Structure formats: C-alpha cells, structure tokens
Amino acid sequence: MLVLDTVDAGYDGLQVLHQVSLEVGTGEVVALIGANGAGKTTTLRTIAGLLAPTSGSVLVDDEPVGGLPGHELVRRGVVMVAENRELFGGLSVRENLFMGAFTRPADDRRDALAEVHDLFPLLAERADQRADTMSGGQQQMLAIGRALMARPRLLLLDEPSMGLAPKLVADVFATIDHIRELGITVLLVEQNAQRTLELADRGYVIESGEVNVSGTGAELLDSDEVRRAYLGM
C-alpha cells in the first residue's frame, strides 16, 4: 500500500531523512520507533504531503505521490494524526468532525460519524463543546476521530500517547487495536517502544534519519540492539 524508496527530506537546507526506505502492506500495523529527533515525525510529514521529498520516491498504491499537497493525500486515503493534534480550537467538536470528512460525500459523512461516535461515545456527548476547552486525552480522541471521518485506508499516527496519563495511554493502544479491526492500515510512530512493538505486526527503527533495522514486532523486542537503545535494558 505504501512504499518509501531511498527518500531524502528535510527543512530549509537541513537534511533530516537520509535514504529512508520502508514498506507498509494493506491491513498491517507497522511501527516506526526511534529516539527524539531521529526523523520519525519528518517521515510521517513526508508521507502525508506536508513536506516534499528532495529525492527518492513515495508510492501509494504504486502511484508516486511525493510532492503532492496534503489534501491530495487525504483524497487517496492517507490521513495523518499529528503529534500536536492540529485541531481547530475555536470550532466545536461537531465542526471538527464535520471538517474531518471534508473530502467525503454527504451520505458517507453520516456513516462515518456514526462509526466515530460508536468508537468514542464522548464525542457525541460533547458535540457542541469547543475543541480547545477539552482535556488532552479528549483532544487526542477528537484528533483520531477527525482522521477517521475521512475514511482513511492508511492512518499515520504521530505519538498518539504523548503527554497522556498511563490510564489514557492504555486507551489509545486499545483504540489502535480497534482501528486495525476496522481494516485500516496503520503506520504508528511512538517513543513508547515496548508497547508499540507488542502491538505492531512489523517495525522499523530510525536513527539519525536512517532506517537500518527492521523486523516483526517480536523480533525487534528481542533484538539486543533495540533493547539496549530504546527499551533501556
């Protein structure tokens, strides 16, 4: 479904990604783990069309999408939940979800809303509340709900457990499991490597903008390199 082939990318002359290659197959949950500043978010931004690769290719369903603007990627079913959530603070929960389905026809929107309310009943209760008055955990729910409103085939999740209390972190991982059951492919970026690798089918390790280690979740959890560098064992 998604292929990155020797992708370079960065900001204003500062190259962050060096020859990054990775693949995500349909229906998989793939983890991308790495330390702070390793290039995890840059990788996701490049896939989501917020950043154009300087070389290499990004393929979605075997079609090159590198350099296309973000809204084109949403139309192709690639939707990102950003680390800082990027909600519309001054809009209500209802309007945020409504905007999530911007690319979808009206009747599709109703079905998507029912699904999201099913997954997060709280978003139905708080429909009229302004997004910026919600707690961090509720905002994360809304961010994921808003992304699901676009009916994604590939969901890019950037540190969904960031800044949340342990109880809520468990909820987030349960939600990702649920999203997998909906048949949505997930590329998950996390610092919480242990939990992420337990959940993921496969994983990649990114270090200083380079992806050198990959394997199934279990393999990575067992590898000495990963255990030493990211799990603190």
Next chain:
Amino acid sequence: MSRTEATQTLRTRLDIPRWSWGVVVAVLVVVWRWAEVSELAASGPGRTIALQALLTGLLIGGVYGLVAMGLSLIFGVLEIINFAHGAFLTLAMYVTWLIATTTGIDPYLTLLITPVIMFVVGAAVQRVVISPAMGQPLENQLLLTFALAILIENALLLVFAANPRSVRIPWASAAIGPLDFPLRLGGAIIELPRILAFLGGLVIAGGLFAFLNRTRTGTAIRAVGLNPTGAALVGVPVGRIQVMTFGIGTAVAAAAGVLVLPFLTLEPTTGAQFNILSFVIVVLGGLGNVGGALVGGLLIGLTQELGGLLFPGQSKLLPVFIIFIATLFLKPEGLFGGGAE
C-alpha cells in the same frame, strides 16, 4: 454564606476594570463640550440636528460594518493587513458607474454583477500577487497591498481623471406605498438610498454569517483561519480557500461600494476614507472578528456623526481617532476579542 466568604479574603486593591476608563473619558468629553451638548439637547432645532446625526450615523454605520467585515475576514483567515481594501471599493464603484452609465440599467442591479467581477479581481490578486509573499514577514504583505492601493488609485486617476462623478436614482424621491421618500422623521430627513444601503448592508452581512457558519466551504474557511496545517491534514485545499477568502472579502467591499454610490460623489480617492475607518472598526471589533466588525461599524458610524456635532469645524475623523486610540490603550484586543470564529 457568600458574604462571609467574601469578607474572609482581604482585598487591599480596588480592581477597576480598564474599560471603565472609557466611561470616564466619555464623561470628560461631554463636560468639556458642554456648550455643544446643552445646545443640542435644549433647543428644538438642536434636537432635530442631533436626531439627523443619529440616523445618518446609524445608517452609514451599517455600510462601514460591511466594509470592515470583508477586511476582518481577510485578516482573520490570511493574516494579511489589506491596505488595498478601500481601493478595491473605489474600483467597484467605478465598475458600477461604468455599467450603469453605459447600459442605462439601475445601479442597484449591478449588485449582481460588480461583486462577482470584484471577487475575480480579489482572487486573482491573492493568487498572483500576495500568495508568493505568504509566510514572509508581515511588513512584506503590508507593503504589497499598500503598493496595490496606490496603483489602483492612480490607474483610476489616469483613466477617469479627478472629475467627481455620481449616479442618479430617479425613483429615490417618490411615494412608495404609504411612505413618502425622502422620509421625514421628527424634522430629520432620511434619503431612500441611505436606508437601502443600511438594509442591504445588514442583509449581505447576514448572508456572509450564514455562509461562514452553516456551509461546508464556510466552515473550511474558518478552519483554515484557525489552523492551516490542520486544514491541510483533513484534505482542505488551503491555497484555494485562501484565494477564495480574499475574493469574498473584496466582493463584500464591492457590494458596499455599489450601495453607497447613489449618495456619494465618486473620485479615485473616495475609498480612502472607508479604508481608514475600516481599520479603526476592525481594531475596535477585534482583529479577525467578523461579527465584531459589524457592531464596530455601527458604533463608528454613530461616533463620526454625533462626534462631528461635539467638535464643530473639526474633521469628523477626530472623534473616530479618539475612540481608536482609547481602544488601543484600554482594550487592545477589541471590544469583542479577536479570532476568526
């Protein structure tokens, strides 16, 4: 219970809300201008003059509000201070004048034509001139729009010369139903075009509100204003929405231009006063607050006319600028706060 609770906390400071200084300033102005105030209040002709100013100010204030709404929308969504807003309004008035004088159709019918033309002009300006400067420092865009204003004004001067022009509305002085226009109310005279400008302004403002709050595209415009990255993430074509927003802001100014043409003389600099007043109104109503701009417009319209009575012989802009400076000191976020909500 609440009384005892209140006395338990010792308050050594008297918290005077800052806006109350506005009341103090207003009272001081009235005392200072007591001669004018008492004359207006005491005599019959004085009261008629005051009523006339009140009505004129209120009616023109509706138009000011409409112009400022366009400016506030552009600022709220694009974060661009558009100095060419008044020049666009002048351009729209010339377009209307040209259509009305060459085809002979009623100037009010151009409400269906001029704003559409100016939407295209505004959208093209955003697309070609301003969008390359997006994300650059604020003064770059400011200088761009300023240059654009000078360019438009001088182009109009070149083509139309400085001759004052106007359009005639033959049916402005007539009896319509039980009402006899111009309308007489307690000695004050209200011309029909001014009433139409006010009502038209309110209707268009209401339409803009409904569009921004109730439609998918309108919500997308607010979303882009609040968070362009978030908007791109949900699939909103941000660049296209920005082009559209500038077009809408310009079309709103154009509609106001059509509405005021029947009672103003048209020169290449006619829009300049609207430009200045719009800025004051946008600051008063809160930067990027479209609803605040409408209320601010009514307030500034009244200030201009009533203030003109308190400071006879002065520019009508004097009281407006007193309000402007007082706002910046006392409530810099505007009466209703900022934000493109």
